[in-house]
Amino acid sequence: MIRVSNIKLPLDHDEQAFTDAILTTLGITTEQLTTVEIRRRGYDARKKNTIFLIYTLDIDTTINEAVLEKHAGNQSIRLTPDMTYKFVAQAPTDLQERPLVIGFGPCGLLAGLVLAQMGYKPLIIERGKAVRDRTKDTFGFWREKKLNPESNVQFGEGGAGTFSDGKLSTQIKDPKQYGRKVLTEFVEAGAPEEIMYVSKPHIGTFRLVSMVEKMRAKIIEMGGEIRFSARVDDLHIEAGQVTGITLANGETIKSKHIALAIGHSARDTFQMLFDKNVYMEAKPFSVGFRIEHEQSLIDQARFGKNAGNPILGAADYKLVHHCKSGRSVYSFCMCPGGTVVAASSEEGRVVTNGMSQYSRQERNANSAIVVGIDPADYPGNPLAGIDLQRQLESNAYLMGGENYDAPAQKVGDFLKGGSSEALGTVKPSFKPGIKLTDLSKALPDFCIEAIREAIPEFNKKIKGFAKDDALLTGVETRTSSPVSIKRGHDMQSINTQGLYPAGEGAGYAGGIMSAAIDGIKIAEAIALSINEQQG
Ligand code: FAD
Structure with missing residues (x-):
């Protein structure tokens, strides 16, 4: 062609x-x-x-x-270039060892699927529940303020992006057609066909749930296995070589090939890996708030008289401002026609994020407005970024009234300084609820200063962005992993052979697509290594 x-x-x-x-x-x-x-x-x-x-x-x-x-x-x-994905290996008929995949988010899902497709019968271990039960727990938290620390927005089948906008864009170079492989698998599992060609594909929450189930069934059909409610609590390492894991229930499982796809919120697992001397470094990430406007304001600002055109759908935006202080403030994970969600995974902590349905028809647009921070802001050991996240999330819990409501403030009041006393035209979508307050106390002063400088600048690009009644809700701390678990060219940890750090948690992805693509790369590396070792 x-x-x-x-x-x-x-x-x-x-x-x-x-x-x-x-x-x-x-x-x-x-x-x-x-x-x-x-x-x-x-x-x-x-x-x-x-x-x-x-x-x-x-x-x-x-x-x-x-x-x-x-x-x-x-x-x-x-x-037209050849766009077919080609498997790099086939499992030996006398396969002597099953690879393990820890985590069943987009990274673990694609790693498991591709390993299964090549015949390696992977065993996938996921701390959270299967997606239907997880959905009940997550929506239960939003309705009744009862958090299950093992089954929530961050943990469970499908990983962190399951209750999301399901945006599938990625900027990564992809000569091996990994991205197309991911999209093809998603479409086979029920994603809309258009994700194969629209420039800003998205799936939305409800479809993601059933897609994840179909992909799980496919892995099982090909000899893979998935264990839910199975948290990995220990890693066995002998002379620098990983040899197996221990689960929270005490069961041990042996393997010399383990994909570590644990996402950015498995703080206890990061601690365990650190205690085991798996090499890791503190990594930059970003913190800030969610901002909400009426979607109609964003549509009008971006599309003018074309607002509402079904081909364009609900308008999004991408904003960045470089502050006088040298900090950058940017919009992140923008969800057109969506809702702000409670994304906590630890008790007594409040975290925001955003999601939407495929139709993107909710009243508000939301996006994180975040400031880049780096290890100089949280000196100490490689886990110091987690300490900072916890501190900010605990503070947000206190500011919200200690019941999982999130602290919030109108933009006008935030820019002027002082508390908000009443909501304006923008109604909060955050569940379980918000408490109006003074958000300047929710983040370090340099972040507040940077966001106060950026919002009026964003108003120059999106008219109305800085309107008094727009709403900020906080805190947004889980923008990316605060640590990076380093790997070499062979995709294995630089000091622990057989351990394949992957996806967002290890610092090798930032979103559904890049995490899924990284999962394929890890599957390939594991397959090639197993074949080499089996001769
Ligand atoms: P995760 O998806 O975090 O999966 C890791 C899995 O590992 C989890 O299921 C966890 O339970 C499991 N796990 C952790 N520790 C252990 C252990 N010790 N033992 C066993 N299992 C363990 N990205 C986009 O590209 N588009 C979006 O629209 C989008 N929206 C988002 C909305 C929300 C609300 C959230 C929270 C995230 C969103 N993201 C979005 C980000 C995206 O979800 C992540 O980048 C992506 O899920 C990372 O994939 P992952 O597989 O690396 O990790």
């Missing part, structure tokens, strides 16, 4: 305009055009009242060779 990129058409173009653009770009006739597949559809909304759609297409004609020859040297018209 021929890959044609940068076909630009008005937002409201019709079928004929689409076909005409192809014929003109390639210089062919209607009769010569046989197949058109949309590979990617993005939009250019720099001029909000004149929005263009930008297509990348895979096209078949009756004269492919001649067309390619005619456009040789044109980077926008070339042979």
Whole structure:
């Protein structure tokens, strides 16, 4: 096929305009055009009242060779690259050792799936519950303020992104088509087909739940096994080589190949790994608040008269401001038409995050507004960032009234200083509830100063962003892992052979897609190592 990129058409173009653009770009006739597949559809909304759609297409004609020859040297018209994912290994028929995967988030899910597809029959260990039971616990927490520290937004089948917006974008370079492999698996498990081509794909919470179940069934069908409510409490290491694990119930399991895909919130597990001398370093992360506006305000600011167009959907934004102090403030995990959620995994601590459904039809837009911090801000051992997170989350719990309500404040009051006494037009979506207060006491002073500088700057890009009634809720502390568990080129821990630190918790991913892709890379490394050791 021929890959044609940068076909630009008005937002409201019709079928004929689409076909005409192809014929003109390639210089062919209607009769010569046989197949058109949309590979990617993005939009250019720099001029909000004149929005263009930008297509990348895979096209078949009756004269492919001649067309390619005619456009040789044109980077926008070339042979479609091979996009199939290729397995790197096949398990030996006398497989002597089952690899272990710790954690069943996107990273562990794809690691387990790809290992199973190559015939390695992985055993996956997940501390939380299967996704249906986990959903009851999580929604129960939001309704009744009863936190289950082992089954919540962070822990359980599907990992941290299960109750999320399910955004699937990633910026990583991907010559081996790992991303396409992930999306293909997601579609087979029930994700909307459009995730294969829209520029900002998302799935939404409810679909993610059933997709995760289907992917689990697939792993089991191929000989894999998944244990829920099974927390890994100890790692066995002999002469620098990992040899197995002990679960919370005392059971031990042997393996010399262990994928460590524990996410960024397994603080007790980080401590255990640190105590075992697995090499790790403190890592930069970000802290801040969730901001909420009416979605209609964001739609209007981004899309002008095109607001509400179904092709565009609910508008998102991405903002960054470099402060005079040298700090950066940016928007993170923006959820159009979504809700702010309680993302605690430890008792007596409050953490915010965001989620949405596929339709993105809730009244408010929300996004984290966070300040980058680094180990110089939390000197000490590699776990010092966790201490800071805990301190901020405990403080937020106190400020919220010690009942899992989150401290909140109107933007106008936050910028002026002082407490908020009453809500304005933006109604909070956070469950279980919020307590209006003075959020300047929720973060270190340098963060407050940076956010106060950034919000008016963001208002220049999104008109109304700094409006008095917009709402801040806090605290947002789980933006990425506070530690990095270092691995070498062979994907193994630099001081513990056979341990494969992976995904967000180890510092190798930041989101569903990059975590899932890292899971595939780990599966490949484990498969190759097992084959080498078995000869
Ligand atoms: P995780 O998903 O955190 O999975 C780790 C798993 O390991 C967990 O299930 C945990 O229970 C398990 N585990 C931990 N310790 C142990 C142990 N000792 N024994 C056994 N099991 C253990 N990203 C996006 O790209 N798009 C979004 O829209 C998005 N929205 C989000 C919304 C929310 C509310 C949250 C919390 C996160 C969101 N993210 C989003 C981030 C995304 O979810 C993570 O980047 C991603 O899940 C990381 O994948 P992971 O597999 O590395 O880790």
